[in-house]
Amino acid sequence: MSDLEKVFKVIDGYRDEIIQFQADLTSRVALGPENEGTGEHDKAVYLMKRLEELKPDFLKEIKAPDERAREGYRPNLVAKWEAGNTGSTVWVLSHMDVVPPGDLSLWDSDPYQIKVDDDKIIGRGVEDNQHGIISSYLALKAIKGTEIALGRAVGLVIVADEETGSKYGLDYLLKRHRDFFKHDDLIIVPDGGNDQGTMIEVAEKSMLWLKFTVTGQQCHASTPEKGKNSLYGAAKLILELGKLKDEFGLTDELYSPPSSTFEPTKMEANIPNINTIPGRDVFHIDCRILPDYHVDDILAAAEQIAARVAKELDLSILVEPVYRQEAATPTPASSPVVEVLARAIKAVKGLEAKPMGIGGGTVAAFFRQAGLPAAVWMTMPNTPHQPNEYCLIQNIISDAKVLACLYLDQYGMDHTGEDK
Numbered sequence: 001m002s003d004l005e006k007v008f009k010v011i012d013g014y015r016d017e018i019i020q021f022q023a024d025l026t027s028r029v030a031l032g033p034e035n036e037g038t039g040e041h042d043k044a045v046y047l048m049k050r051l052e053e054l055k056p057d058f059l060k061e062i063k064a065p066d067e068r069a070r071e072g073y074r075p076n077l078v079a080k081w082e083a084g085n086t087g088s089t090v091w092v093l094s095h096m097d098v099v100p101p102g103d104l105s106l107w108d109s110d111p112y113q114i115k116v117d118d119d120k121i122i123g124r125g126v127e128d129n130q131h132g133i134i135s136s137y138l139a140l141k142a143i144k145g146t147e148i149a150l151g152r153a154v155g156l157v158i159v160a161d162e163e164t165g166s167k168y169g170l171d172y173l174l175k176r177h178r179d180f181f182k183h184d185d186l187i188i189v190p191d192g193g194n195d196q197g198t199m200i201e202v203a204e205k206s207m208l209w210l211k212f213t214v215t216g217q218q219c220h221a222s223t224p225e226k227g228k229n230s231l232y233g234a235a236k237l238i239l240e241l242g243k244l245k246d247e248f249g250l251t252d253e254l255y256s257p258p259s260s261t262f263e264p265t266k267m268e269a270n271i272p273n274i275n276t277i278p279g280r281d282v283f284h285i286d287c288r289i290l291p292d293y294h295v296d297d298i299l300a301a302a303e304q305i306a307a308r309v310a311k312e313l314d315l316s317i318l319v320e321p322v323y324r325q326e327a328a329t330p331t332p333a334s335s336p337v338v339e340v341l342a343r344a345i346k347a348v349k350g351l352e353a354k355p356m357g358i359g360g361g362t363v364a365a366f367f368r369q370a371g372l373p374a375a376v377w378m379t380m381p382n383t384p385h386q387p388n389e390y391c392l393i394q395n396i397i398s399d400a401k402v403l404a405c406l407y408l409d410q411y412g413m414d415h416t417g418e419d420k
């Protein structure tokens, strides 16, 4: 039996271990203060213990001070296992924090107690991003258990605050410990992908979130002539903003979807009763913009549209950017991380993976901005942030095998199981 086959056999036996790991992580709720939580402390304590079990050569908890969190900081864990050579390190970065479950009536089970249904594990965080934590960890555990030497050094980074901006997570880590990472290291972020595991994300669009406040004049619904209905303004403006799609209509087939997107999303409540004409409406749009365009140009165009609608309906409209991030330089499609990932995916799944761009934004942007080529990859049905979020056990197993190929630097078996 080859080294890879031995390791794959161990990974194939991890079903119960995956279920237990998911149960342990899901019940340690890690919500950031912006999401009315106290941070990632419980999950970090648990994960430190799990990392220690694999006897890393280096293990450090990097504490990003945050008064709002329990213990006054947000935990970021970095563990490293050296190989017998001085070549590049393969880093896998996952995040501990989760998003709130949202409307509980849409869940069929308790979001924080996993439910297992055949190959499915259901619970908040199981996919985003515990899948990544578990597959990267178990790949290493399987290798350690078989006592086969690592082919390259392996680093696991498990960060806080990914869901609410990364200021206390990867951004903090890179500002203080950029030296952990070398330019030729292989950096993988298992926090996005497709259901085949064939998408290697190398580029992201720029992001712009805009808030529109439409102000008119509130009055009784039976006498509309005495007021100015702000909801007409909001409705008209939402439709007019759809024209941004034509004005910024370039497409690039590297990205999925290939064009920029401008979607109305959050609408704030206006009045609680039906018989009042609203005098104030607030809504937001979420823009994902191809790097061909400047974020400032989109903002200016949106302001122009708003000014026109305001004039037409005699309302006032305020446009405010609430979040913006210019796209980072893409990871080259020819970079080593893309190449070895594609080889490993071919070896494990027998499928051709290809580099692609997405709407963004993942934490990989922080690596790219720091000049470190990173690839986002995992095998996932697309359920993050949804009610009844789930992951598939078989995906965690196959992703652990792909990562094991990278840890061992061996790709010598195709999906038929034959040695090559």
Ligand SMILES: [Zn+2]
Pocket (backbone or CB within 6 Å): 095, 128, 129, 162, 191
């Ligand atoms: Zn995530």
